Amino acid sequence: MTEPVLIGLDWGTTNLRAYLLGTDGAVIESRSDPRGAGALTSSDYPAVLQDAVGDWMAAGLPALICGMAGSRAGWREAPYQPCPASLEQVASQLTKPVARSGIWIVPGVAWAPGGVLLDVMRGEETQVFGVGDLGSRTTIIAPGTHSKWIVVEGGDIQTLKTYPTGELFAAIQTSPLFGAALSSGYSKGSPFLKGAERGLVDPAVTSTLFSVRIERLAERLSDASAAEYLSGLLIGSEVALASATFENQKDDVIVVGQSGLADLYSLVLYHAGYAKSRQVDAESATARGLWRIWKAEP
Numbered sequence: 001m002t003e004p005v006l007i008g009l010d011w012g013t014t015n016l017r018a019y020l021l022g023t024d025g026a027v028i029e030s031r032s033d034p035r036g037a038g039a040l041t042s043s044d045y046p047a048v049l050q051d052a053v054g055d056w057m058a059a060g061l062p063a064l065i066c067g068m069a070g071s072r073a074g075w076r077e078a079p080y081q082p083c084p085a086s087l088e089q090v091a092s093q094l095t096k097p098v099a100r101s102g103i104w105i106v107p108g109v110a111w112a113p114g115g116v117l118l119d120v121m122r123g124e125e126t127q128v129f130g131v132g133d134l135g136s137r138t139t140i141i142a143p144g145t146h147s148k149w150i151v152v153e154g155g156d157i158q159t160l161k162t163y164p165t166g167e168l169f170a171a172i173q174t175s176p177l178f179g180a181a182l183s184s185g186y187s188k189g190s191p192f193l194k195g196a197e198r199g200l201v202d203p204a205v206t207s208t209l210f211s212v213r214i215e216r217l218a219e220r221l222s223d224a225s226a227a228e229y230l231s232g233l234l235i236g237s238e239v240a241l242a243s244a245t246f247e248n249q250k251d252d253v254i255v256v257g258q259s260g261l262a263d264l265y266s267l268v269l270y271h272a273g274y275a276k277s278r279q280v281d282a283e284s285a286t287a288r289g290l291w292r293i294w295k296a297e298p
Contacts, residue, residue, distance in 0.1 A: 004028055007056050008290035009049075010123060010283075011069035013038040013145075017283065018053050020061075025291035030283070037068035037075075045075040045097065062102045064294050066286070067123035070095065070105040080110035080120055085157045087129050091296035106293055111160050119160050123286070124148045127256045128157055130289025131280050135252040141242075142256045142282070143235075143265045145170075149242045161245055163238040169231055172209065191221060195229035196268045199236020208233060235264060239272050253277040256285050 002022030010017040014036040020029040033052045040048065050057070057063065070078035078095035094104040108122035124142045131140065134152055142148040145166035151158045202208050212230050215221040221229055253274050255262045262279050269277045 002026055002028065004056070004059070004061060006291065006294055007053055007061050007063040008287055008294075009053070009063060009065040009067075009069075010126070010286045010290075011037050011065050011067040011074070012123060013068050016048070016052060017286070018056075019287040019290065020053075020056055021287065021291050025288060025295075027284075027287050030287075037071065037073075040074075042075050045069065049103075060102070062104070062294075064094070064104050064106065064290050065097075066106040066126040066290060066293075069097070070108060070122060076105065078105040078107040080108045080112075081125075083109060083111045083157055083159055084153075085109045085125065087155065087292060087296050090125060090129070091293045094293075106290070109157055109160065119162050121148050121150070121160055121162070124150065124160075124256075125157060126289035126293065127282060127285040128152060128289065129292050130285035130287065131254060131256060132288065134254075138252045138254060139246055140254050140256055141265060141269075143261050144257070147238060149246060151246060161242065163242065165234045165238045168205075169234055172212075172230060173227065191225035191228040192232035192264070193267075193271070195232025195234075196236035196271060197232075199233040199238075200240045200268070200272055203237040203240035205234070205237045208237065231264070232268070235268050236272075239265075239268050243272060251276060255279045257282050 002024055004020050005023050006021040008019040008021050016033040016035060018031045019027050022028050031052060033048070035048045069075045076095060076097040079093065081090050081093055090107060093107045095107065097103055097105055106126055108120055109125040110117060111119040127142060128140055128150055134155060136153065138152045140150045140152060147163045147165045148160055150160045198208060198211060212226055215229060216226050253269065253276065255265050255277060257265070266277055266279055
């Protein structure tokens with residue numbers, strides 16, 4: 001069995017995922033903890049870390065953290081690395097959250113053309129570096145609460161754009177605009193595809209959102225299927241807008257996510273003409289990205 005050499009942690013807003021990594025970067029063991037960065041103060045992190053992986057740390061292993069633990073409201077802010085950002089540049093800017101040696105935080109990546117900050121991400125940069133087998137120019141999509149579209153050339157992150165699709169979906173479900181609250185959930189059924197097709201053709205969300213109410217008034221959607229239509233509408237709009245922004249770069253597209261939501265994005269991408277898009281598991285990409293960043297550290 002490979003010997004453990006690194007503790008990798010993906011500390012997101014809602015939960016913490018931890019990986020015990022071996023000499024070849026393989027995941028020996030993984031754990032999950034519900035104490036995400038969104039519910040913690042800076043003083044909470046050491047105790048949570050001890051609870052989650054204290055037995056791993058007792059062996060003297062170094063720990064590398066990516067995600068929202070490095071945000072301004074997290075454990076300690078890890079400054080953003082501006083685009084274009086290479087693996088080596090990100091690895092050279094690791095931040096210590098405390099004086100104790102052996103714990104480091106990965107910086108986020110910012111798109112700031114001409115010094116003007118336009119977009120940021122934390123955690124997705126680690127997934128990018130963990131995808132592997134990238135073409136000369138690749139578009140990586142990381143769907144979620146704040147979906148990221150990331151252009152990578154020659155292994156370096158060139159630009160990115162955020163679409164708060166998941167956050168919109170959650171907020172709109174309880175909006176009084178649509179009457180009764182929409183049922184939650186995603187589906188590949190016909191209401192989802194109907195919404196996706198509408199979003200792809202007409203991505204002006206401020207206008208097309210009202211079609212959710214119209215479809216219900218016309219009894220073409222039930223309360224349950226309206227949520228599926230809405231999710232399709234929002235994802236379709238995102239794909240249409242991003243396609244225009246990234247100049248229809250459809251040759252090499254990778255969806256990095258968990259099955260379910262990633263499947264929905266792949267379905268919409270196919271209907272939008274992305275016939276060659278493929279999926280990569282988000283947790284596998286994160287674990288491998290943490291390993292690669294650690295090995296690239298100067």
